[in-house]
Amino acid sequence: MMRNILKARKFMYVKQFKGFPTISHFELVEEELGELNDGEFLTSAEFLSVDPYQRAMMLNFKPPALMVGGQIAQIIESKNSNFPVGAKVFAQCGWRTHTIIKPEKFAKHELYVLPDFGSFPYSYGLSVLGMPGNTARFGFLEICQPKEGEIVVVTGAAGAVGSIVGQIAKIKGCKVIGFAGSDEKCKWLETELGFDKAINYKSADVEKQLKEAVPDGIDCFFDNVGGKLGHMINEQMRMFGRISICGAISTYNDEEVLIPAFKTFHRRNLKMEGFNVHVRWSNRFMEGIKGNLEWMKEGKIKYEETITEGFENMPNAFIDLFNGKNTGKAIVKVQKNKY
Incomplete structure (x- = not known):
């Protein structure tokens, strides 16, 4: 018919x-x-x-x-x-x-x-049970390879990917500092998601607060934002730090792009790696979805x-x-x- x-x-x-x-x-x-x-x-x-x-x-x-x-x-x-x-x-x-x-x-x-x-x-x-969840899971775990006790910084921390990255870092026993764009989002990150500290990049003295939060430097940086904020965080990386470049939303509408200071990467033996989850881990999508689903059932990941x-x-x-x-x-x- x-x-x-x-x-x-x-x-x-x-x-x-x-x-x-x-x-x-x-x-x-x-x-x-x-x-x-x-x-x-x-x-x-x-x-x-x-x-x-x-x-x-x-x-x-x-x-x-x-x-x-x-x-x-x-x-x-x-x-x-x-x-x-x-x-x-x-x-x-x-x-x-x-x-x-x-x-x-x-x-x-x-x-x-x-x-x-x-x-x-x-x-x-x-x-969390789709592309953003897999982006967070694989982009953080595979590239940053976090170890218990390490310092992790996440930009765009209240967003679709960053909010998951921070929680995975806590599951792995890391100290986590997140950057978000409002006091309300920062409060949510700290009180609901368990971030150790959240910084409002729009109102805070970012460089000062970052040095106070991580005086000995950063081991892992998961960057969703790029731009000047990403550059400032790069400068605080420890020796042999790992940087996972997921996105650069702060620059997508810009005519000019800030060039990173590569001497810092050379001097501190840093690894910076960009990725596209569909290119790198497309054959592991269902693995990632089921893994994140188990963490959610166990109450280890919350989502909004x-x-x-x-x-x-x-x-x-x-x-x-x-x-x-x-x-x-x-x-x-x-x-x-x-x-």
Whole structure:
């Protein structure tokens, strides 16, 4: 039986980013979806992710182009026994409400059925039990290789990745100092997540407070922010320190990029390594998700999300990222579409 024509809504990137993103960079349009072919299935998005990397990635596309991004969706129609109706999936489908998916066009880390999260919400598949969780787990443990008693500093510590990194560092027996952009976020890091100290980089004398917090220097630095703050932290590294470069959100909208002082790296025998979790550990995604899920069940990791209601508010949620309005992962919840 032929179903009614289904219209998907999607956000297109219509103007090249220059400086901070604005509403004018996006356009909401509709697309008619046809019937399924063998092996395909149809999804309805429930939660969508907004991430800083999306700004950088869209510079590779000529407008107009579909905004990239991951989502948690439910399968509502299927001609593929590996993806049955009712299953929840993570899919790298972009900013759209409905998608006809051909699985062979996706890499393993771009499309998979979610495991049972137990009492945790499926939105966590975009955060602690998804890409940000794996970014924190592998990017910190594999590159920094922390040892009990070491000093760990995390920038963007109240964000999707940094908040997990700090908690993993505590699990490993480290002393953890986090940087965040408000007193409220700093209080959350210390009282709820167990950071030893959190510093508001917007109001504090960063250099003074950092030296007071770690007078003997830093062993591991997990950097989500880059820029001048990252540079100041680099200068406080101990001999044989390890630096994991996850992101540089403070510089994404800048015309000029600060050059690090490489003499410090040479003199102190530092290791600095950047990474993309999809490139480095794509074959270990489910391992990371299940490992973080166990830590959550044991109460070793707590998590918070900033959820924006309504698919039409995707651009607003994305813009808010660069203004530091999110605590934990920024997610958009789709109001249920009738089908």
